[in-house]
Amino acid sequence: DVKVTQSSRYLVKRTGEKVFLECVQDMDHENMFWYRQDPGLGLRLIYFSYDVKMKEKGDIPEGYSVSREKKERFSLILESASTNQTSMYLCASSLLGQAFKQYFGPGTRLTVT
């Protein structure tokens, strides 16, 4: 079974803090993704990566950056957290040839106060 793990299930941070969300997958997948899920808005793509050190912007990249130094690990960085970044953050991975079939981690509920 594919396993995607996220470093924290719940996180509380203060406005202006730098926040790191970590994601690790154990199936040697090429693609990795970061989404946020908000009520009434579904899942929205923040960034994705199809290879080490490669990244592409998704639909809502503003206020975020990412890092992929190793194939199995994809980090989401909030440079200066704001209250409107309070959300559920979901990481996913997929094989290069099956990008439509993504495996998700359990999510990190981030609250910015």
Next chain:
Amino acid sequence: DQQVKQNSPSLSVQEGRISILNCDYTNSMFDYFLWYKKYPAEGPTFLISISSIKDKNEDGRFTVFLNKSAKHLSLHIVPSQPGDSAVYFCAAYSGGSNYKLTFGKGTLLTVNP
């Protein structure tokens, strides 16, 4: 502009009956359509997919129908079980170098015993 629409935020059915979840899309270039299921406090899990060249795909109790002329797909669950109660997301994928899934906003299905 919302390319994948789930117009029903919620649906309630009785155990043993059929559940029908609907999804509309606007982009004719989508190659695959998928359904993901999400329980509270868990990441979405892949449920079933259909290629744009097919009109039906079946997997056990789950069947997805695609009507390309109407740009409409539906997920049928027969018979519905209480464990099917979850949020169901419709998603679409356009392939090529664009790796992203476009998600609908989700439909909360409640199956009553």
